[in-house]
Amino acid sequence: MQKTSKFVLDLYNILECEDFTSIINWADCCKMFQISDSKKFEDIVMKQYFKTTNIQSFYRQLRIYGFKIKRNSNCQKVFHHIYFAKGQQQNLSKIQKGKSLTDQISGEMYNVNQIMKENQELKRQLNLMILFQKRLVKQFEIHQTIQKAIIDKMIKLSNLLCNERIHQTILSEKKIENFVNLIDGFQPELLVRIIRFLLKKIDPKTPINEIQYSPTPFPFNAQI
Amino acid sequence: MQKTSKFVLDLYNILECEDFTSIINWADCCKMFQISDSKKFEDIVMKQYFKTTNIQSFYRQLRIYGFKIKRNSNCQKVFHHIYFAKGQQQNLSKIQKGKSLTDQISGEMYNVNQIMKENQELKRQLNLMILFQKRLVKQFEIHQTIQKAIIDKMIKLSNLLCNERIHQTILSEKKIENFVNLIDGFQPELLVRIIRFLLKKIDPKTPINEIQYSPTPFPFNAQI
DNA sequence: GGGAATATTCCC
DNA sequence: GGGAATATTCCC
Numbered sequence: 001m002q003k004t005s006k007f008v009l010d011l012y013n014i015l016e017c018e019d020f021t022s023i024i025n026w027a028d029c030c031k032m033f034q035i036s037d038s039k040k041f042e043d044i045v046m047k048q049y050f051k052t053t054n055i056q057s058f059y060r061q062l063r064i065y066g067f068k069i070k071r072n073s074n075c076q077k078v079f080h081h082i083y084f085a086k087g088q089q090q091n092l093s094k095i096q097k098g099k100s101l102t103d104q105i106s107g108e109m110y111n112v113n114q115i116m117k118e119n120q121e122l123k124r125q126l127n128l129m130i131l132f133q134k135r136l137v138k139q140f141e142i143h144q145t146i147q148k149a150i151i152d153k154m155i156k157l158s159n160l161l162c163n164e165r166i167h168q169t170i171l172s173e174k175k176i177e178n179f180v181n182l183i184d185g186f187q188p189e190l191l192v193r194i195i196r197f198l199l200k201k202i203d204p205k206t207p208i209n210e211i212q213y214s215p216t217p218f219p220f221n222a223q224i
Numbered sequence: 225m226q227k228t229s230k231f232v233l234d235l236y237n238i239l240e241c242e243d244f245t246s247i248i249n250w251a252d253c254c255k256m257f258q259i260s261d262s263k264k265f266e267d268i269v270m271k272q273y274f275k276t277t278n279i280q281s282f283y284r285q286l287r288i289y290g291f292k293i294k295r296n297s298n299c300q301k302v303f304h305h306i307y308f309a310k311g312q313q314q315n316l317s318k319i320q321k322g323k324s325l326t327d328q329i330s331g332e333m334y335n336v337n338q339i340m341k342e343n344q345e346l347k348r349q350l351n352l353m354i355l356f357q358k359r360l361v362k363q364f365e366i367h368q369t370i371q372k373a374i375i376d377k378m379i380k381l382s383n384l385l386c387n388e389r390i391h392q393t394i395l396s397e398k399k400i401e402n403f404v405n406l407i408d409g410f411q412p413e414l415l416v417r418i419i420r421f422l423l424k425k426i427d428p429k430t431p432i433n434e435i436q437y438s439p440t441p442f443p444f445n446a447q448i
Numbered sequence: 449g450g451g452a453a454t455a456t457t458c459c460c
Numbered sequence: 461g462g463g464a465a466t467a468t469t470c471c472c
Contacts, residue, residue: 005466006457050467051275051456057468063449064467097466122346129353136360143367150374157378161385168392229454230469274455275468281456287461288455321454
């Protein structure tokens with residue numbers, strides 16, 4: 001809890017001591033006050049309580065402490081502050097300078113040193129983040145390289161696969177062609193040898209071994 | 225050129241008017257001044273010129289304006305400032321507040337608003353960077369997942385390819401086996417149809433078309 | 449009405 | 461001796 005400032009306390013005492021009720025007094029259910037004689041206020045009250053007898057300076061102080069100027073039914077100035085009322089002495093310490101200013105420049109936030117320290121810390125954090133970000137970017141480049149390498153491999157693999165199929169197809173056709181050539185009768189001896197070879201390669205456990213060979217000659221037909 | 229401040233001008237006038245020579249007077253060839261009667265200085269001089277009659281406040285002002293306190297041969301206080309000397313009125317405006325303060329906290333560097341603005345800007349930048357960094361990390365995780373998926377696919381593909389080759393070899397052997405079964409004479413009609421189909425499929429431009437079919441019967445040998 | 453300069457006080 | 465809070469003045 002901040003202590004009540006001298007200006008506010010003086011003002012409260014001026015009103016409470018009741019020595020100057022003809023010059024300055026409570027108004028509107030003692031929630032406000034008014035100065036009924038400005039000249040006397042300057043010459044008597046201010047002369048006694050303040051270092052100046054200029055009522056404008058007194059008004060300036062009121063504004064600094066957040067008092068608002070209103071007008072009563074007679075259009076006279078009446079001063080008001082939510083924490084300034086007769087008998088509400090416990091609230092006086094809540095009346096602080098510059099509370100009507102925007103909050104960001106009041107209180108401890110206004111401590112230059114603190115802000116400058118904070119700035120230093122922020123700069124440090126920022127630099128750390130920039131460093132980390134650079135590392136991330138580097139890591140990204142590595143990933144990009146790896147990804148590119150993977151894609152290249154896949155393309156090669158894909159091409160290889162494609163070529164192999166084509167090759168296999170060609171090879172397959174070639175085999176058939178060769179086989180046809182053989183059974184066309186131009187190389188009957190070779191065909192016999194191949195069939196023998198193939199039969200040997202067949203798994204003995206397959207039913208092929210139980211098959212009885214037919215004596216029927218191959219029903220070749222030249223008119224195909 | 226800044227204008228001479230009220231305090232300095234008042235002080236100069238106090239010395240020059242010569243109304244108070246018994247209280248305050250020039251010293252040391254008029255380059256300094258001294259106060260010979262502090263009490264009278266407060267009650268008479270300060271009462272007339274300042275808002276306070278506390279000589280300590282006067283000293284505070286002197287310090288603020290950069291005056292230095294020295295001691296004369298009688299160990300009395302003597303006040304000095306390079307720009308404050310009798311007849312050197314043109315130099316008075318060079319006497320400015322706070323010139324004895326360290327440079328780094330004087331002038332525009334001491335502009336709180338500027339520092340606070342910088343503070344705000346730094347915080348904004350930092351938040352932006354934190355946000356961006358989070359996004360980068362997220363993106364990394366996505367890339368890692370994708371990369372892992374690609375590698376998995378490649379492994380599967382690679383395995384598939386390997387299996388396919390094995391299968392193809394088996395299949396190829398099976399085909400030959402089936403063919404051998406056919407030419408074993410159990411289904412000669414089917415074989416003829418297959419050969420016809422195969423011959424049709426052969427490119428007409430290949431030499432096969434020019435081949436003359438042999439009338440020789442298939443030299444089947446049951447003793448294989 | 450309030451920003452900013454200047455003055456005064458308080459306090460380490 | 462000087463930092464910082466408060467008061468006063470000046471000026472837009």
